[in-house]
Amino acid sequence: MQSLYSNGFEKVYDEMYQSFIDYDDEYKFYSNLINKHKKSNVLEIGCGSGNLAKRFINSTLGYIGLDLSEDMVRLSKLKNPSGTFIQGDITKYALKKPLESTIITGRTSSYLLSNKTIHSALKTIHNNLTVDGILCFDFIDANRFIKSIKGGKKVYHEAYFDNKCYYRESYMKDNNLDNFMFNWDSAYYQKTKSETIKLTEDKSIVRAFTKNEWELFLYLNNFELLEFIDRKSYAFDTYVVVAKKI
Numbered sequence: 125m126q127s128l129y130s131n132g133f134e135k136v137y138d139e140m141y142q143s144f145i146d147y148d149d150e151y152k153f154y155s156n157l158i159n160k161h162k163k164s165n166v167l168e169i170g171c172g173s174g175n176l177a178k179r180f181i182n183s184t185l186g187y188i189g190l191d192l193s194e195d196m197v198r199l200s201k202l203k204n205p206s207g208t209f210i211q212g213d214i215t216k217y218a219l220k221k222p223l224e225s226t227i228i229t230g231r232t233s234s235y236l237l238s239n240k241t242i243h244s245a246l247k248t249i250h251n252n253l254t255v256d257g258i259l260c261f262d263f264i265d266a267n268r269f270i271k272s273i274k275g276g277k278k279v280y281h282e283a284y285f286d287n288k289c290y291y292r293e294s295y296m297k298d299n300n301l302d303n304f305m306f307n308w309d310s311a312y313y314q315k316t317k318s319e320t321i322k323l324t325e326d327k328s329i330v331r332a333f334t335k336n337e338w339e340l341f342l343y344l345n346n347f348e349l350l351e352f353i354d355r356k357s358y359a360f361d362t363y364v365v366v367a368k369k370i
Contacts, residue, residue: 174200
């Protein structure tokens with residue numbers, strides 16, 4: 125079993141997610157939030173293959189991208205040679221100097237499975253923000269999503285890029301573990317004129333959250349919750365959190 129985050133498959137991820145995610149809309153959304161709070165630079169945690177990074181690098185905002193996958197960071201640098209990217213863990217990274225805002229994109233919060241990990245991540249983010257720094261991130265809404273997959277749900281996504289056709293078959297099911305976690309099993313394929321090629325499989329445990337959970341996590345880690353924004357995204361019902369370092 126091989127995920128799409130390394131060993132060459134990050135290039136497949138890059139191509140597929142350009143169909144799944146409207147990166148122009150993502151950039152507009154997050155840059156508007158950053159500008160609203162009068163911040164001049166941003167760290168993106170979970171920068172992936174650098175598609176959102178490209179928009180920030182071409183803007184007036186200072187930008188650093190961070191990802192756990194070395195292969196993703198390498199691909200981001202290849203696609204954006206003028207950008208700054210670092211490999212790092214959300215729970216223990218250290219910037220040379222704090223930045224004014226941090227965004228966690230692509231529902232990366234879903235992989236913070238334990239409360240201990242969440243506290244470590246928020247503490248690290250807090251340490252790498254300036255005074256009154258802004259934190260923005262999206263999360264899967266447990267109240268809506270867990271109900272929608274009760275008993276199991278199959279989901280099919282198709283993606284097109286550079287005359288290539290990919291698709292993903294997913295099966296999501298609540299697993300009755302702690303913290304609103306669920307199983308997300310996926311198989312990835314490429315379709316050609318003559319055949320369908322199975323590329324890889326990915327089996328993950330993913331976490332959904334309630335708004336009340338995040339409100340408490342933020343409070344305990346010295347962030348002031350400013351707002352929840354209900355925002356639709358592919359496959360999941362999500363909210364975006366906007367919080368300020370205190």
